[in-house]
Amino acid sequence: MPGYSASCHCGAVRFAFDVRIDELVRCNCSLCTKRNAVMVSVPRDSLRIVAGEEALKSYRWNTGHALHYFCGTCGVYTFHQRRIDPAMCSVNAFCIDGLDVDAIPLREVDGRSR
Template sequence: MTETLTASCHCGAVELEAEFPQGLASAARCDCSFCRRRGAAAVTAIAASLRVTKGAENLTLYTWGTGTAKHHFCKICGIYTHHHRRSDPSECGVNLGCIAGVNPRDHDPIPWHDGVNHPSDRK
């Protein structure tokens, strides 16, 4: 069942909402060079449903490599809020820890995805 959930950064300058087709059950971590360092678990949201409801001007964007994945952070507190995926442009990942009322520890063990050997990196 699709759930609409809200999320925010640490300082509250950025708020967003999105539809999550699997609720919180899709929580996962990635071991690519970036996500490994970031350390956050993400939950799958429908990209077309993601709406920044407060503070779009407080978001900054980080990309690298192909520039396909777009990682968004609050400019004020530095928290990663969400990203647009390179593996499936119809999906976004939203930081599990940013979702209202959620403690990521309550979802352990959270599975890992192989971002080191991502199909988009194959030549």
């Protein structure tokens, strides 16, 4: 399983995970639209916070079940724990070191109506 590292913009928050990236996901819910998120699915137990756990802030909305994390210093969305499947996280694809985002197929999901 390939290992990836990722970070926010200021570098305070660094995290890592092991997953095979077959696709990127874009969601049309109101939050993903505003943060312009393109995401990678990662099992929650594979995701490790390497640095800056204390810098991470969280945001809940709607049903309050999903947990959306962002860096409290630079404000960049890092990842979130999903509402429908809490065992899965979605990671901000643009936080991943060295990922060629343009080379990976993009799937649109209809989060707005779920």
